Amino acid sequence: MEAKQKAKANLSKHLLQMKFMQRSALRVQKEEYEQDKCIDDEHWKRDIVVLKPKQNKFVLEPSYTYCEELRFGRMSHKGFNPEIEKLMTTQDRDLDLVRAEEHEKETSVNDEEMAKRYSSLVGTIAKKFTKRQNEKPVDSDESEEGEIMASVRNSKKKRYTYSVTSEKHIERKQKYVKQKT
Amino acid sequence: MPEVGSVVLPGDVITDLKGSESSGKTVLGPGLRIDSQNVQDERNEIVVCKPGILRHRDPNVYWVDSHQKRYIPTKGDSIIGIVTIKSGDNFRVDIGSNELASLSYLAFEGATKRNRPDVKIGDLVYARIVVANKDMEPEIVCIDSMGRSSGLGVIREGGFLLHCSLNLVRKILSKECPLLKLLGSTLPYETAIGMNGRIWIKGRSTVETITIINAIEKSEFSSNEQIKAMVRQTMDHLSGF
Numbered sequence: 001m002e003a004k005q006k007a008k009a010n011l012s013k014h015l016l017q018m019k020f021m022q023r024s025a026l027r028v029q030k031e032e033y034e035q036d037k038c039i040d041d042e043h044w045k046r047d048i049v050v051l052k053p054k055q056n057k058f059v060l061e062p063s064y065t066y067c068e069e070l071r072f073g074r075m076s077h078k079g080f081n082p083e084i085e086k087l088m089t090t091q092d093r094d095l096d097l098v099r100a101e102e103h104e105k106e107t108s109v110n111d112e113e114m115a116k117r118y119s120s121l122v123g124t125i126a127k128k129f130t131k132r133q134n135e136k137p138v139d140s141d142e143s144e145e146g147e148i149m150a151s152v153r154n155s156k157k158k159r160y161t162y163s164v165t166s167e168k169h170i171e172r173k174q175k176y177v178k179q180k181t
Numbered sequence: 182m183p184e185v186g187s188v189v190l191p192g193d194v195i196t197d198l199k200g201s202e203s204s205g206k207t208v209l210g211p212g213l214r215i216d217s218q219n220v221q222d223e224r225n226e227i228v229v230c231k232p233g234i235l236r237h238r239d240p241n242v243y244w245v246d247s248h249q250k251r252y253i254p255t256k257g258d259s260i261i262g263i264v265t266i267k268s269g270d271n272f273r274v275d276i277g278s279n280e281l282a283s284l285s286y287l288a289f290e291g292a293t294k295r296n297r298p299d300v301k302i303g304d305l306v307y308a309r310i311v312v313a314n315k316d317m318e319p320e321i322v323c324i325d326s327m328g329r330s331s332g333l334g335v336i337r338e339g340g341f342l343l344h345c346s347l348n349l350v351r352k353i354l355s356k357e358c359p360l361l362k363l364l365g366s367t368l369p370y371e372t373a374i375g376m377n378g379r380i381w382i383k384g385r386s387t388v389e390t391i392t393i394i395n396a397i398e399k400s401e402f403s404s405n406e407q408i409k410a411m412v413r414q415t416m417d418h419l420s421g422f
Contacts, residue, residue, distance in 0.1 A: 056206075057200060057205060057206055057207055058206065058207050058208075058209050058215055058227070059206050059207070059208045059209065060208075060209050060214075060215075061208050061209065061210050061242070061244075062210070062211055062255045062256070062313075063210075063211070063255045063256065063257050063258060064210070064211055064244070064255070064258075064351055064376065065257060065258060065259075065376065066208075066210070066242075066257075067208075067210035067211070067236070067238065067242050067244040068236075068238075068244075068351055068354075068355055069238070069355070069356060070351060070354040070355060070356075070376075071354050071355075071356065072259065072332065073259050073307075073350075073354060073372070073373055073374030073375060073376070074259070074307060074332035074333075074372070074373050074374075075361060075365075075371070075372050075373075075374070076369075076370070076371045076372075077361070077362075077364070077365025077366075077368070077369055077370055077371075078365055078366075078368070078369035078370075079369060080369040080370055080371045080383075080385075081371045084332060084371065087331060087332050091331075105203070106201060106202065106203060106240055110203070
């Protein structure tokens with residue numbers, strides 16, 4: 001195996017350039033590329049120097065179209081050019097979507113912040129609960145027990161009703177059979 | 182510090198611009214520049230480079246609204262050009278800027294090396310600017326990124342080309358301006374509006390085309406209310422009242 005691989009790797013450039021060797025040439029190239037990639041990844045990891053990103057508070061936008069939110073200039077009215085009119089409606093819809101998204105981005109809370117807020121929120125809510133439990137621990141226990149009992153009762157009822165119906169069913173079936181016979 | 186909505190002159194320094202809440206960035210539109218001397222010391226000084234009115238759009242966009250007739254190519258603008266020279270693979274198109282723009286013959290919908298688009302000298306093209314650089318000639322295309330025309334291309338069915346100031350174009354293209362919709366509610370017409378101060382209009386007849394052109398020209402310095410009244414009047418006039 002190893003010998004074979006070595007042989008492959010040692011194929012000469014001229015040979016690989018020939019038409020019938022194209023496939024293996026591609027493979028060799030791919031392997032080389034992957035090897036390079038592996039090396040590259042490590043290489044970069046080692047060399048990273050933490051640079052403070054240059055603070056640039058400003059974005060230059062030379063277009064009035066963006067600033068003033070101008071419409072697209074190709075228009076048709078009252079069905080003069082149906083092709084353009086179709087285009088207008090689709091463009092309007094797309095623009096609305098894009099703007100809504102932008103607006104949402106600006107106003108909404110992003111995932112990280114959400115996670116942060118929630119983590120702190122969990123803490124505060126947990127505090128609340130512990131407080132309540134400290135104040136009246138007996139109450140909460142009782143209510144829990146009560147709930148459990150109620151659920152048990154309910155389930156018993158259900159089972160009971162179920163059994164009754166099934167018994168009735170069987171009786172009816174038996175009657176039917178008797179009548180037939 | 183000049184306030185939003187006031188007149189600013191080149192050289193005025195602007196401070197205290199609002200940034201976006203999430204990224205803290207401010208978008209500077211046309212007419213505003215970062216003072217190159219102060220980039221290093223991170224003092225955020227913005228200098229005005231066009232005379233006009235300082236405008237602001239929520240959340241973080243600032244620009245100067247200035248009166249202007251000379252078009253300066255900007256990436257992404259849709260413009261009306263006039264094909265002036267046909268030279269090999271490129272058309273040279275007059276877009277009203279200091280230099281002719283180049284338009285590749287492959288930058289049309291459905292164009293291939295064999296199937297050249299039918300463009301003659303003197304044709305109008307509605308195109309989009311893809312390269313706008315102060316050191317290079319602008320480059321325009323008549324297709325979008327998907328290779329479709331999406332409204333761009335040669336305009337050839339008659340009509341009328343109006344040259345006007347860049348402000349007027351911006352005004353009638355803004356969302357608040359009712360002019361085109363009002364005209365369109367009574368007259369069927371087609372238009373291509375270039376950010377370079379050229380408006381192509383085609384109505385059903387010459388008279389209607391001229392009416393629309395006049396209405397557009399009149400609306401440059403009037404408010405929305407005035408525009409509404411004016412359109413009503415011209416429409417009445419057109420229908421013979």
